[in-house]
Amino acid sequence: MDNVDRETTQKIMDLFSRFRRLHRACPIPGIKHSEMRILFGVKKSLKVHGCGARISDLSRGMRVTSPTVTQLVNSLESSGLVERTTDPQDRRSIRVILTKKGEETLQTAADAFFSEFHGLVKHLGEEKSQQLIELLTESFNYLRSNTPTKFAGETE
Amino acid sequence: MDNVDRETTQKIMDLFSRFRRLHRACPIPGIKHSEMRILFGVKKSLKVHGCGARISDLSRGMRVTSPTVTQLVNSLESSGLVERTTDPQDRRSIRVILTKKGEETLQTAADAFFSEFHGLVKHLGEEKSQQLIELLTESFNYLRSNTPTKFAGETE
DNA sequence: AAAAATTAGGTAGGTAACCTACCTAATTAT
DNA sequence: ATAATTAGGTAGGTTACCTACCTAATTTTT
Structure with missing residues (x-):
C-alpha cells in the first residue's frame, strides 16, 4: 500500500465518519426525524397503493424492526398526526393513515x-450531483457486500 | 424546478439518509465505536504533541461536549485501555494516555x-476516490454553511 | 493581596433512535 | 383440529450523544 493510497483512505474514513454525524436536525419543532420518516412512508403508501401502510410495510421500507415502528406510530398517534385503522381483509393487520394535521405537517416538513x-x-450543479449519486451508490453497494460491518436492518 | 432536478434531489436525500445509518459496526468486541474515536484521538496527541490528550482537546477534536468525553474516558479507563495522568503545568488539566493494552487494541482496530x-x-480506484473526497467535502461545507441544520458539536 | 472571572473537568439526568426477547391474536397449512 | 406462521405489541436495554449545574484551579482585575 503506497502513501497516496493511505492518505486517500484516511480522508475517506474521516469524511464518512463526519457524514454519519451530520444529522440531528429537527425539521419541525415537536416532531422527530425518525417520525418524519414514518410520515413519508405512510404518504407513499397512500399514494402508491391507495391505502394506509401496515407496520410491516413501514418496517421494511425504513429498514428498522417492527417494534421500532410501533413506538414511532404510537408517538405520532398521540400527537394526532396519524391514525390506526383496521384492515378488513386481515384483522391482524392495521393500516396507518395520515390525519389532516399529519398531511399538513408532512407537507411543511417535506x-x-x-x-x-x-x-x-x-450548489453542486447537475453534473457533480449525478457523480455524487453514482459514487455514493457504488460505495454503498461495496460496503454492504464486502465488509463484516453490520448495516441497519439489513434483511433483504 | 424541473423534473430532473427533483429526481436528483430525491436521490441525494435518500442516499444521505442511508449513509447516515451505515455504521453500528463494532470493530472489536467489547469496545464501542465512540470509544475507538477517543483512542484514535489520544494516539494522535501522543504522536503529534508527545503528551497525553486533555479532555478539552478530545472534545474539540471529536466535536462532542466535554461531559461526553468524560464518560467515554471513564469507560475506557475501567476497561484498562487508557489512564488519566495529571498535568504538572496545570493542575486543572488531566492528560489521557494509552496503556499497553490500549495501544494493542487500537492497533488491531485501526x-x-x-x-x-x-x-x-x-474498489473505486484512485480517480473516483479523489472525486468522492472532493464531492463529499464540498457537500459538507455547503450543508454546514447554508442550512439551519444543527451539526454535531459545531462550535468552531 | 483579595475578589471576581474564567477554565478544566466531573456528576446527574435526559433524549433519539435504535435493538432483542418475548407475548397474543389472527390466519394459513397440514 | 392442530401446528406453524404472520402481524403487531410490550418490556427493557444500548449507543451516542446532550444540557444544567457543580467544584477546583488558575487568571485577571481592582
Missing part, C-alpha cells in the same frame, strides 16, 4: 427538507 | 477499520 437538499443540488 | 476503507478505495 418542503423544508427538500429545499435544503435542493440547495445542495443547485 | 487495522480492521483501515482495511475496510482501503478495500473501498481499491
Whole structure:
C-alpha cells in the first residue's frame, strides 16, 4: 500500500465518519426525524397503493424492526398526526393513515427538507450531483457486500 | 424546478439518509465505536504533541461536549485501555494516555477499520476516490454553511 | 493581596433512535 | 383440529450523544 493510497483512505474514513454525524436536525419543532420518516412512508403508501401502510410495510421500507415502528406510530398517534385503522381483509393487520394535521405537517416538513437538499443540488450543479449519486451508490453497494460491518436492518 | 432536478434531489436525500445509518459496526468486541474515536484521538496527541490528550482537546477534536468525553474516558479507563495522568503545568488539566493494552487494541482496530476503507478505495480506484473526497467535502461545507441544520458539536 | 472571572473537568439526568426477547391474536397449512 | 406462521405489541436495554449545574484551579482585575 503506497502513501497516496493511505492518505486517500484516511480522508475517506474521516469524511464518512463526519457524514454519519451530520444529522440531528429537527425539521419541525415537536416532531422527530425518525417520525418524519414514518410520515413519508405512510404518504407513499397512500399514494402508491391507495391505502394506509401496515407496520410491516413501514418496517421494511425504513429498514428498522417492527417494534421500532410501533413506538414511532404510537408517538405520532398521540400527537394526532396519524391514525390506526383496521384492515378488513386481515384483522391482524392495521393500516396507518395520515390525519389532516399529519398531511399538513408532512407537507411543511417535506418542503423544508427538500429545499435544503435542493440547495445542495443547485450548489453542486447537475453534473457533480449525478457523480455524487453514482459514487455514493457504488460505495454503498461495496460496503454492504464486502465488509463484516453490520448495516441497519439489513434483511433483504 | 424541473423534473430532473427533483429526481436528483430525491436521490441525494435518500442516499444521505442511508449513509447516515451505515455504521453500528463494532470493530472489536467489547469496545464501542465512540470509544475507538477517543483512542484514535489520544494516539494522535501522543504522536503529534508527545503528551497525553486533555479532555478539552478530545472534545474539540471529536466535536462532542466535554461531559461526553468524560464518560467515554471513564469507560475506557475501567476497561484498562487508557489512564488519566495529571498535568504538572496545570493542575486543572488531566492528560489521557494509552496503556499497553490500549495501544494493542487500537492497533488491531485501526487495522480492521483501515482495511475496510482501503478495500473501498481499491474498489473505486484512485480517480473516483479523489472525486468522492472532493464531492463529499464540498457537500459538507455547503450543508454546514447554508442550512439551519444543527451539526454535531459545531462550535468552531 | 483579595475578589471576581474564567477554565478544566466531573456528576446527574435526559433524549433519539435504535435493538432483542418475548407475548397474543389472527390466519394459513397440514 | 392442530401446528406453524404472520402481524403487531410490550418490556427493557444500548449507543451516542446532550444540557444544567457543580467544584477546583488558575487568571485577571481592582
